[in-house]
Amino acid sequence: MFQVRTDGADEGCVTFVLHEEDHTLGNSLRYMIMKSQDVEFCGYSITHPSESKINFRIQTRDGVAASEPLRSGLNNLTEVCKHVLHTFEARMQAFRDKEEPMS
Numbered sequence: 001m002f003q004v005r006t007d008g009a010d011e012g013c014v015t016f017v018l019h020e021e022d023h024t025l026g027n028s029l030r031y032m033i034m035k036s037q038d039v040e041f042c043g044y045s046i047t048h049p050s051e052s053k054i055n056f057r058i059q060t061r062d063g064v065a066a067s068e069p070l071r072s073g074l075n076n077l078t079e080v081c082k083h084v085l086h087t088f089e090a091r092m093q094a095f096r097d098k099e100e101p102m103s
Helices: 023-034 067-102
Strands: 002-006 013-019 039-046 053-060
Touching: 023 039, 023 053, 023 067, 053 067
Parallel strands: none
Antiparallel strands: 002 013, 013 053, 039 053
């Protein structure tokens, strides 16, 4: 899914290349990662509209490896998506249950 490009030996300043991804994941993941106090900078860019990959840059504070906020951000985003899906499905079922007696 992704490759890593580093600018030397600093594990706190890494660019991750995520293939087959676009703004949908990039913006959501950037938001989740920036919530961490260990993160000094997080941003992404799409190299070219015809390429389906994003360069995702993370810079951390106090020697924290950039892979840690990435992992946490992905896990948090997964949990948010599960919650949204569960809430949607529950509300749809409640709507269907309400509509059935009227039919």
